[in-house]
Amino acid sequence: MAGLAVNVDHVATLRQARGADYPEPIAAACLAELGGADGIVVHLREDRRHIHDRDVHLLRQIVQTKLILEMAATDEMLGIAQKIKPDLVTLVPEKREELTTEGGLDVITHSASVARAIDTLQASDIPVSIFIDPDENQIQKAKEIKADMIEIHTGIFCDAESIRQRELAFDNIVKSAKMAHGLGLGVNAGHGLNYTSIKAFKGLMEIDEFSIGHSIVARAVMVGMQAAVREMATLIKEL
Numbered sequence: 001m002a003g004l005a006v007n008v009d010h011v012a013t014l015r016q017a018r019g020a021d022y023p024e025p026i027a028a029a030c031l032a033e034l035g036g037a038d039g040i041v042v043h044l045r046e047d048r049r050h051i052h053d054r055d056v057h058l059l060r061q062i063v064q065t066k067l068i069l070e071m072a073a074t075d076e077m078l079g080i081a082q083k084i085k086p087d088l089v090t091l092v093p094e095k096r097e098e099l100t101t102e103g104g105l106d107v108i109t110h111s112a113s114v115a116r117a118i119d120t121l122q123a124s125d126i127p128v129s130i131f132i133d134p135d136e137n138q139i140q141k142a143k144e145i146k147a148d149m150i151e152i153h154t155g156i157f158c159d160a161e162s163i164r165q166r167e168l169a170f171d172n173i174v175k176s177a178k179m180a181h182g183l184g185l186g187v188n189a190g191h192g193l194n195y196t197s198i199k200a201f202k203g204l205m206e207i208d209e210f211s212i213g214h215s216i217v218a219r220a221v222m223v224g225m226q227a228a229v230r231e232m233a234t235l236i237k238e239l
């Protein structure tokens with residue numbers, strides 16, 4: 001059965017929108033765990049636009065499930081990860097001007113720097129996932145450079161503008177999940193998933209965990225964090 005990792009970045013986004021000290025992403029993480037989250041995810045960006053260093057330090061102390069740190073493969077972030085020791089690091093591409101992560105990390109173009117980051121993290125006993133597009137060559141390269149897991153970028157599927165595009169995108173996700181699983185890689189998936197699109201994954205048993213943020217935090221505004229997480233966790237259990 002697949003798990004649910006809840007990304008609380010957008011709780012921090014709301015806090016930063018007013019430069020206030022609330023809402024508190026740490027409290028959101030506790031409520032997410034009470035609602036059935038199997039892990040808590042935060043992306044510490046170079047520009048610190050939402051999650052701050054203090055959040056990651058506090059989360060390391062209070063998260064009872066597992067703490068997943070999304071980050072770019074930079075020296076600064078590698079140093080922070082080595083100190084915090086999250087349960088998993090997910091390496092993502094990062095552009096200053098993007099609203100959110102826009103696509104998978106191109107591990108073919110950046111194989112040397114990504115391989116170095118993987119070695120550094122694994123030497124500190126931190127397993128590493130790489131966020132990549134559902135593409136055979138990217139998966140092969142992720143395996144070659146010894147990633148522990150991949151996270152399949154589901155954004156292309158979630159943003160598809162026609163049924164045909166959506167079907168093609170989903171086909172790629174299925175092929176990628178099966179290929180990565182066959183190579184012995186762990187398989188996570190995420191980006192853009194919501195309470196409707198998650199249902200498409202019924203029967204795709206190769207996915208270990210879904211990483212979901214925006215749709216859950218958006219629903220939490222209406223029904224509360226614990227209830228929003230519980231609803232998504234239940235949908236995932238039914239897959």
Ligand code: PXP
Nearest residue numbers: 101131190191192211212213214
């Ligand atoms: N996975 C990765 C690698 C991401 O960068 C994000 C967005 O922060 C997510 C999953 C979650 O995406 P969403 O907020 O659209 O659910």
